[in-house]
Amino acid sequence: MSSNNHEASADHSHDTVGPAARKRLWRVFWLLLGITLFEVGIAFSSIPHDWLIKLFIALTIVKAYYIVFYFMHMKHETTSLAWTLLLPLALLIYFVFMMMNEGNALNWARTIFDMAV
């Protein structure tokens, strides 16, 4: 997460302003574009579907990291702000697994037990 940021906003200007910062932003852009093209490319490859899904989710999280930390400058915010905003999202992990299970159960009820759900 955001490293030793005790100087916080008073001192981060040279990280987000100037030719070096602009160059870094364009690098992030090419990276995001590259990952997207790669995703479209492997969508039609012979990689097994299960692995493809895992790979897509991992690449999506990588893209999200670069958008939040570089485009939204979270890298340059204080550590406490970053944790405050990121920690609540951990609840979603539980929610996702719970609801995917629920979806599978509904599918069973519908296809195997012929219930109207």
Added chain:
Amino acid sequence: MSSSVSSVSSEEAIVRDKKNMWGGGQSPYGVSWGKLYMWIFLLSDAFTFSGLLIAYGTMRHSHADVWPAANSVFHHFPFIEKEMPLAYVGLMTFILIMSSVTMVLAVEAGHRNSKKEAGIWMILTIIGGFMFLGSQAWEWYHFITGTEHGRVLADGTVFHGANMVMNEYGTTPLFGDFFFFITGFHGFHVFSGVCINIMIFFNVINGVYEKRGHYEQVEKAGLYWHFVDLVWVFVFTFFYLV
């Protein structure tokens, strides 16, 4: 040189005593209240979109046997007869990432108090936003009108395209419903983002922020705009790729 950079927050964060961070008399987050509000709003919005996408995932799992493959639905490309799965949404993603980078460059120009550069990058961001909205309108048009062959129903009639209760792509209306709701909700975010960006653009060229001494408003609009891009990254993966 950087004295005017986010002046509100730097004023608040003159001394940051790490040991006594929450003891009062200093800003633990080191940001202005406006930026903090924007961050917290975006967190709540992230939960809204997560709710939508998780509901979509649940329903898709529960109808896994009849859910249409996105590749077979979204394969149109303007002026090209041939089927090109994923190419068009790939292009839309490119447009949105491009307008994200122009936005962050407007923020960077604002940090340097460069009115002209910030204005140019803002107008490019707005153009990108309109291009994305146009692309989405085209996508919706093709989804709603459907294909020539359509789907033959039990009574022999042919159904073309999609509405809220039926679509030609599969036997469940949920596919169309979630498409309309999720891409529509995202598109509405893009639309409000474009409106906000237009207001910010006029403030920039009228010298409102120059007079104020800082361009923090551009930063806040930027946070919103990048969030819209972030949501699209997830919609792209879960609606079109997976």
